[in-house]
Amino acid sequence: MMRLPRFRYxxxxxxxxxxxxxxxxxxxxxxVAGGTDLYPNMKRRHQTPKTLIGLRKIDALRGVKGSxxxxxxxxxxxxxxxxxxxxxxxxxxxxxxxxxxxISTPILRNMGTIGGNICLDTRxxxxxxxxxxxxxxxxxxxxxGDTCWVAPGSDVCLAVSSSDTAPILCAFGARxxxxxxKGTRTIEAKDLYRRDGIDYLTKRSDEILAxxxxxxxxxxxxxxxxxxxREAFDxxxxxxxxxxxxxxxxxxxxxxxxxxxxxxxxxxxxxxxALVGRRLTEETIEEAARLAxxxxxxxxxxxxxxxxxxxxxRHFVRExxxxxxxxxxxxxxxN
Amino acid sequence: xxQNVKRRRxxxxxxxxxxxxxxxxxxxxxxxxxxEQEVACAPHSTLLEVLRxxxxxxxxxxxxxxGECGTCTVLLDGRPQLSCLLLTLECEGRPIVTVExxxxxxxxxxxxIAFAELGAAQCGYCTPGILCAARSLLDARPSPTxxxxxxxxxxxxxxCTGYLKIxxxxxxxxxxxxxxxxxxxEETLHGRRL
Numbered sequence: 001m002m003r004l005p006r007f008r009y010x011x012x013x014x015x016x017x018x019x020x021x022x023x024x025x026x027x028x029x030x031x032v033a034g035g036t037d038l039y040p041n042m043k044r045r046h047q048t049p050k051t052l053i054g055l056r057k058i059d060a061l062r063g064v065k066g067s068x069x070x071x072x073x074x075x076x077x078x079x080x081x082x083x084x085x086x087x088x089x090x091x092x093x094x095x096x097x098x099x100x101x102x103i104s105t106p107i108l109r110n111m112g113t114i115g116g117n118i119c120l121d122t123r124x125x126x127x128x129x130x131x132x133x134x135x136x137x138x139x140x141x142x143x144x145g146d147t148c149w150v151a152p153g154s155d156v157c158l159a160v161s162s163s164d165t166a167p168i169l170c171a172f173g174a175r176x177x178x179x180x181x182k183g184t185r186t187i188e189a190k191d192l193y194r195r196d197g198i199d200y201l202t203k204r205s206d207e208i209l210a211x212x213x214x215x216x217x218x219x220x221x222x223x224x225x226x227x228x229x230r231e232a233f234d235x236x237x238x239x240x241x242x243x244x245x246x247x248x249x250x251x252x253x254x255x256x257x258x259x260x261x262x263x264x265x266x267x268x269x270x271x272x273x274a275l276v277g278r279r280l281t282e283e284t285i286e287e288a289a290r291l292a293x294x295x296x297x298x299x300x301x302x303x304x305x306x307x308x309x310x311x312x313x314r315h316f317v318r319e320x321x322x323x324x325x326x327x328x329x330x331x332x333x334x335n
Numbered sequence: 336x337x338q339n340v341k342r343r344r345x346x347x348x349x350x351x352x353x354x355x356x357x358x359x360x361x362x363x364x365x366x367x368x369x370x371e372q373e374v375a376c377a378p379h380s381t382l383l384e385v386l387r388x389x390x391x392x393x394x395x396x397x398x399x400x401x402g403e404c405g406t407c408t409v410l411l412d413g414r415p416q417l418s419c420l421l422l423t424l425e426c427e428g429r430p431i432v433t434v435e436x437x438x439x440x441x442x443x444x445x446x447x448i449a450f451a452e453l454g455a456a457q458c459g460y461c462t463p464g465i466l467c468a469a470r471s472l473l474d475a476r477p478s479p480t481x482x483x484x485x486x487x488x489x490x491x492x493x494x495c496t497g498y499l500k501i502x503x504x505x506x507x508x509x510x511x512x513x514x515x516x517x518x519x520x521e522e523t524l525h526g527r528r529l
Binding site: 001002003004005006007008009010011035036039040043044050054056081104105106107108110111231232233 | 353354355356357358377378379380381384397400401402403405408414415416417420421422424425468486487489490491
């Protein structure tokens, strides 16, 4: 039986208390909300924190506030199911709704939180294995070893950013509030991530994710498309997030982000630029898809063959943009 | 209670930070299937471990232990959740329903009767988790569509039935809960007429 390792457990009632405990315990401590990513990892001895700080009792970390005109505030410890059921999210940020709805299974979405998905540990076939399996290959760079088995010459860990919400939050231009004993700072969602499978977040170990803010939804339309083997359970092998703001029929701003093709979400800058100032037609969409897909440089550490995964990027970018559709199209893509 | 275990009785917003050391056991009051149960368990024990090993409620099955199969599903706060990924001490005071708690007195739940009748359980290992997930679905949606059933049960793997009999059993149970005389459809019993 795979049991959790021992740890001390704290359940603070306020964010201030949680930050104080985290500061006091140092890097030996971790925070946990839903636990659906952390506990399996602890059972496989990827992480063995001496102290766990449960965030369940902190009411200030839960809920959705705001309006499409002013933007939304989302508490990071909000359960994914609650966000799926939020009309604010579903109607005005459909890309975020689709990303959340695509995470794992309904049962796991009853437990997991959006903050947990944002901070989801990077994944790799050589890492997400039990201790005995990993010991048999003499471990890997990400945990207990020093070789990257996907690319033995690599200096950097290539484990994949497998969060569904990360690319869509980057595309929406969401901001992330981080709280520690030393104070509060707010960063762009895209600046939370780093292209390093081990040190994949710029969040310091004494910081707690305390809030997610989404800009006003007015005139933005959005979608999220996800490639995976099964329609449930699976992490993305590719995620495409698209947010487009229209000025009449013309694209005023476009944001395209690829998930699960690298150690961090990847911005398809050239493809975005190619759409601006033009109508969203089959030709412009095709051109954006052609410009976006070379950015996907998958390595052989998740499901499916490499070349097919890369090729699928073109199709999924096209589908995501078709789903966004021009303004007024009846697909319920937001405003 | 050991001295190094600081714990407040009572729950609610006024309770200050609760802390538990890694070595001592914690004493918890759980509400399982409508009964209050007292347990002493390690802080790192999962609800699955406590249900099976301490409370001897072995109806809840122990599968992958990593959230990848759904067989350990129980209802916590009325929602299906995976007992292998829940810390027992986070479940204190919250209503827990396991497969043992689905029956009403001596009468099995209509889902249980329909599963038995239609052969929706073959090896039976996934059945307790599926029954809990289906019960939660029927509580929220008394007449679910096939698509809603598929989605609600998409977190429960079954390697025997191919799911069809499970979906049909949930549909039959839903109909029986409104009309006790409801019968399985012709297609369920004899297959599709060509």
